[in-house]
Structures are given as structure tokens and as C-alpha cells.
Amino acid sequence: MNDLHRKQPFTAHRTASWSHDGYNRDWRILQPGDTIELADLEGPGAITHLWFAIDNDHGVTDPRFPRKAVLRMYWDNHADPSVDVPVGDFFGVGHGRVSSYTSALFDMSINPGEDRGAFNSWVTMPFAKRARIELENQSDSVVRIFYYVDWQRWKDFPEDSLYFQSEWRCEFPCEAVPLVEGKEGPNLDGDENYVILDAKGSGTYIGCNLSVDNRAGGWWGEGDDMIFVDGEAFPGSLHGTGSEDYFCHAWGMQANCYPYAGTSLFNHDHENWEGQWTMYRYHVPDPIPFSKSIRVTIEHGHDNHRSDHYSSTAYWYGSTPAGVSPLPACASRLPRD
Structure with a gap:
């Protein structure tokens, strides 16, 4: 936060699930077995925030879906994912469950009495050439996702970046x-x-x-x-x-x-x-x-x-x-x- 008053050396961007037909249908649907691409970004740059809101089809019919849906991330055209984690566990809660909590890197905001809500990541994820994010539905139920992928486009990729x-x-x-x-x-x-x-x-x-x-x-x-x-x-x-x-x-x-x-x-x-x-x-x-x-x-x-x-x-x-x-x-x- 000490740098907020300074001129920023990047431009800010977002890839999201907003409905391109102009209607309020701002979600993506994954049938059982489906994999969808959430983002394909050209570097250099860094992902700075992820927001997911996930359920089944307008509700929760499979309360274990956070362990059955898999989040993957690929950096710089590498064939294998650098992130390969059940989506609920990635955002900080295991057992295929959800729970409201907050921390510096991840949080969940869950509606009382429901097994669904918002998942957030605040981890910086740099990439030199390309970043690709996908979600796979390994359950027997439909999965619905609303999402933001907020990222920065950098002028160059520092040599000491990890x-x-x-x-x-x-x-x-x-x-x-x-x-x-x-x-x-x-x-x-x-x-x-x-x-x-x-x-x-x-x-x-x-x-x-x-x-x-x-x-x-x-x-x-x-x-x-x-x-x-x-x-x-x-x-x-x-x-x-x-x-x-x-x-x-x-x-x-x-x-x-x-x-x-x-x-x-x-x-x-x-x-x-x-x-x-x-x-x-x-x-x-x-x-x-x-x-x-x-x-x-x-x-x-x-x-x-x-x-x-x-x-x-x-x-x-x-x-x-x-x-x-x-x-x-x-x-x-x-x-x-």
C-alpha cells in the first residue's frame, strides 16, 4: 500500500464471465466432464486477483463439488499445469466444504444456510509470455461459475521473478x-x-x-x-x-x-x-x-x-x-x- 500514491508501471485488465449479449446471464456452465478456459493472457504480466462464485445449477445439489471441480493454471506455454488443485482447497477450505473466513492471501464469503458463495485469491502470479487458467468439472452434476481474473500487463519481466x-x-x-x-x-x-x-x-x-x-x-x-x-x-x-x-x-x-x-x-x-x-x-x-x-x-x-x-x-x-x-x-x- 505504500506505493499507491506513486505512478504505477503497469496497465490493469480483467477477464470475466460477463454476458456478451448484454443480458444478465453472467455465468458459464460446465456439464459433467467438461473443461472450460477461464483466461488466456498474453504477457509479460501478473494475475493479482481471482473471484469465483460457484454452485451447481442455480443452487447446490452436490455439496462436495468444491473437491470435485479442479482448478489448473499454466505459465508460459508449459505443457503441464503449475497449479492443479480442487477449487475449494485452493481457496483455503478442505473436505469439499465451504466456510466464511478471511486471510491475507485467500478468503471465502458464504451465504448463511447455503453451501455456496464467493471465493477470492489475492496472490500475485507473474508470467513472462502467457497465462492460461482452466476449470474442470469432475462431478456428476452441472457446475456453474461466475468469475473475475484481474491482472496487470507489465512492460517487461524482471529476471528475478518466480x-x-x-x-x-x-x-x-x-x-x-x-x-x-x-x-x-x-x-x-x-x-x-x-x-x-x-x-x-x-x-x-x-x-x-x-x-x-x-x-x-x-x-x-x-x-x-x-x-x-x-x-x-x-x-x-x-x-x-x-x-x-x-x-x-x-x-x-x-x-x-x-x-x-x-x-x-x-x-x-x-x-x-x-x-x-x-x-x-x-x-x-x-x-x-x-x-x-x-x-x-x-x-x-x-x-x-x-x-x-x-x-x-x-x-x-x-x-x-x-x-x-x-x-x-x-x-x-x-x-x-
Whole structure:
């Protein structure tokens, strides 16, 4: 905001779903199996804001559609997507659910009593030559989307610019490390941790969201975060003290959403931490650069002794517009009833 009073070195543009026939039909329809292109932009430039409003056909008939619709982004004519994430998870809420929350990078504004509303991203996504965004409907229901893609056209592409990347992972369930004589053992290598991101090359890790479906009962936290930069050995240079601690909470999770950390999906009906949860941590004031590789992990319970269902979305910038890990098939990523 300190630069708003200065002359801006770009021009502002928008690609949107407005109805070109002049009527109030400002949406696009995706039949089951359809893929549509939301934007095809010529660089150099940067996407600065995404606004999506998504439902089925004038309502919600499939409440899991946020996990079944897939958002993909391609930079500079690369054949593989640099973003390949279920649309709800990309905007910060997992389990195929939606929830009103706000943060510095993403937010949702959901109508009370409805499973639909607005999704926003405020992440800067530079591109040198071309940016292409598409949405695929992998559900058995119609998906309807209203959207804005706000972007800047730059005069040139700075040599130190990085490319935004995002990928989704899951373990349903996490494999529990057996107790030793009924007690938790020590974790002295991190090998059995849940992996949020395992990326090669150089770049900057800027955060993640983590969705936990409590299947083991009781408090699901106490899993230390362990981040290994450039192939370093255990314990790594960034070693934390517990799940709620990494997400900047304490003594459990609170129903709070702050700019860089919070709980975007809080189970207000819980009695002992049961149910589904989504937390986020964005390293905006404290980004984590890497030169060769980065491995972002977290224990699922101390010493990985719990077998809950974990899924996550990682966000980072890379030096090239490379593809990310392929997204699992739709049936494999749906929450288990």
C-alpha cells in the first residue's frame, strides 16, 4: 500500500464471465466432464486477483463439488499445469466444504444456510509470455461459475521473478506408527511424517492449508512441523513443537482467522476435537527460500501414532513454470463417510 500514491508501471485488465449479449446471464456452465478456459493472457504480466462464485445449477445439489471441480493454471506455454488443485482447497477450505473466513492471501464469503458463495485469491502470479487458467468439472452434476481474473500487463519481466505453483496431497488414512508398550515413541528422523510439499529446484515456500478428518478420536494435534531445506538432515533448520503451534494457535485450535494463520473450517459442534477441520499458515512476512529442494512435513500425532485422514494444499514460487505432482482421481480424494 505504500506505493499507491506513486505512478504505477503497469496497465490493469480483467477477464470475466460477463454476458456478451448484454443480458444478465453472467455465468458459464460446465456439464459433467467438461473443461472450460477461464483466461488466456498474453504477457509479460501478473494475475493479482481471482473471484469465483460457484454452485451447481442455480443452487447446490452436490455439496462436495468444491473437491470435485479442479482448478489448473499454466505459465508460459508449459505443457503441464503449475497449479492443479480442487477449487475449494485452493481457496483455503478442505473436505469439499465451504466456510466464511478471511486471510491475507485467500478468503471465502458464504451465504448463511447455503453451501455456496464467493471465493477470492489475492496472490500475485507473474508470467513472462502467457497465462492460461482452466476449470474442470469432475462431478456428476452441472457446475456453474461466475468469475473475475484481474491482472496487470507489465512492460517487461524482471529476471528475478518466480512462478506461482500449488499442489494438493492426501493420505486417507495416515499410516499410524505403532505404540511401544502402549506409549508413544520418539521421532528422530521425520520419515513417517505427512508430506505437505516435496519440491526440487529453487524457489520460495509461502505456505499451506491442512485439512484433518479426525478418525482416531480425541485431540488430533501434537504433530511437530518439520521443514527440510536443500536436502538437510534431521532435525532440519525449521523444526516446530506441535500442529496447533505451526498454525499459530495454542492449547488446541480456536475459531479465529488472522491474516497469516487461522482455522478456516472450525467444527463448532465438537466435544473432543472430532469432525473435520482446515487450518492455514501463510509465510508472507516470513517466507522460506530454497536453492535445491524443500520438504515440508508434519507429524500426524506425536511420533505419527494417529491414523486420521489428512489432505493439504501447498503454495510456493519456483524458478521455472514447471508442472506439479498429478492430482489423484476424483474418487480417491473425496472425504470418507
